[in-house]
Amino acid sequence: MAVTAAVDGDRLWRSLMEMSRIGATPGGGVGRLALTDLDKAGRDLFVDWCKEAGLAVRVDRMGNIIGRRAGTDDTAPPVVTGSHLDSQPLGGKFDGAYGVLAGLEVVRALNEAGLTTRAPLEIINWTDEEGVRFTAGVVASGVYAGQFDLDFGRNLPDREGTTTLGRELARIGYDGDAPCGGYPISAFFEAHIEQGPILEREGAVIGAVLGAQGRRCYTVTVTGEEGHAGTLPMPLRRDALVGAARMIDGLNRLAFEFDPLPVITTGYLQVRPNSRNTVPGRVTFSVDIRHPDNALLADICARAEALCRTVAGETGLEVEVAEMFGRDSIRFDPDCVEAVRAAAKRLGLACRDIHSGAGHDACNLAQAAPTGMIFVPCKDGISHNEREYAAPEDLAAGCQVLLEAMVARAGVA
Ligand SMILES: [Zn+2]
Structure with a gap:
């Protein structure tokens, strides 16, 4: 299927750089811990951008922010994308923020092309992916996907034991009343920097992520x-x-x-x-x-x-x-993986299959819906580091693959 909408790599880059000024660290990175005042500022900017792009914005009981673009069949299960705007204390500009803003760029590009999908699209900023303050991490997407109880997520204490995730949501004005998950979704795609050296070393621009490795913590x-x-x-x-x-x-x-x-x-x-x-x-x-x-x-x-x-x-x-x-290790949905490969091939982008070394919100979503991930290279494989860097053209390429995979899934009326 030929898709006529093209993402604007410059606009995506400008949005990433603007977001990275919120919580900018002296070493050129980002420190935007979940549910701090800085996280609130990042969230506010994202919400403004969603509204400018014509999305209907809701916030759920775990503080996940969901921007929805109506489809021509608005009762169809949505095609969903997203990642996280929170970071490590000395994190980079791209880990998480890329996946959120790539979703936004998909919507902006579709708006410009005047293209409406059959199924609705949803762009999500997941709460507290990094798990720095609240001892766990990837919990809000876990509640959404039915992996954890809502009460467990909201009652997570911070490291000092002085507050909880739920109370901090209320403090920054993101204690939403929309239900957290519990509705069918057609597919979930997450774009993310690789956070490892494989794509760069092998000259690939796109990683079609097969799954994520199993993990045990003691x-x-x-x-x-x-x-x-x-x-x-x-x-x-x-x-x-x-x-x-x-x-x-x-x-x-x-x-x-x-x-x-x-x-x-x-x-x-x-x-x-x-x-x-x-x-x-x-x-x-x-x-x-x-x-x-x-x-x-x-x-x-x-x-x-x-x-x-x-x-x-x-x-x-x-x-x-x-x-x-x-x-246990996760295997992503074969159709979603193939959608990523097919989009990369159509676009003439060097693509290889890859396993994720890190955990991601997509690993939770894979328990509830067909899920795939798109990796793009990051310089020297460095992440969770102020020096983290990804090239604008690679970020744009991954975003275009995301657009094509989402539109192929959602269909065009
Ligand atoms: Zn991340």
């Missing part, structure tokens, strides 16, 4: 005995930090025993009492393990847990390994 608590750093002889020590260090090193080595390689990360560590003059008595650390193959992932996790117990036994420590949350 909290490991190692308990020994505190003692005076000057007087407790080495042979008598039960040093929890030494044990934790051996476990973390062992987990890193464990990764290299599998093919294809999993990713295993410890990014959070808490030492008690964290004093120069005391042998550490207790250490808590995170372990994040991801792999595309669910059976292999289960095997790696079992080996990881056994490794921690073995090290604890050898060092006279106690260990507790608690699984915090996990998700």
Whole structure:
């Protein structure tokens, strides 16, 4: 099917740059944490732009902002796109914002072309994808897709335990009354920067995302005995930090025993009492393990847990390994993946299939509706970093693919 609407790459770039001024960091990135005053300012700008583009805007009970463009058959399930305007504390200009503003650019381009789809289109800014303030992340799209209870999402505490997600929504004026999800949708597409090096390295402009890898998250608590750093002889020590260090090193080595390689990360560590003059008595650390193959992932996790117990036994420590949350790998809908490939081919864009290393709102949506993702390259694969960069022409190409995939799905009257 030939689509006659063309996205305006310059306009998309200008919108991205304007959005990135809200919460701009000295290092050239963005710090726009979910449900802060800066997030409110970003949301307000998005809502203004949606209204200018003629969209009907509603806000749901999780604060997701939904801009809707009517179809000629407005009772048909909508074709939906979106991503997130919140960021990491020292994040980039493109992670999330690209997917939201690419959706907006699709609407602007269709408006200019005078083209109305049969099914309605919806552009969504999902609340709190990054999970920095409210300890979880990708929860609002999870509630929308029926993965989590509304009460669970709204009652999520912030890290300091002083407020909740629901109260912060009310504070910034985004505690909407529209139902969160619960209606049929035809398909969901999310455009996003790759956040990895593969497309750039292989000279591809479009990644047709096949799915996302499975993930298991653990909290490991190692308990020994505190003692005076000057007087407790080495042979008598039960040093929890030494044990934790051996476990973390062992987990890193464990990764290299599998093919294809999993990713295993410890990014959070808490030492008690964290004093120069005391042998550490207790250490808590995170372990994040991801792999595309669910059976292999289960095997790696079992080996990881056994490794921690073995090290604890050898060092006279106690260990507790608690699984915090996990998700099996996701396979996106074959028709949606093919729609992305087909659009790239029509446009003469170099395209390759790819797995997502990161989790995305699309992973939740995949549980509820046919879902696909479009990746575009980012420079040196760098993301969650102020230096994150994507080329304007690649962003425009991904946006045009998004337009064609959405219009093909929605149909033209
Ligand atoms: Zn993102």
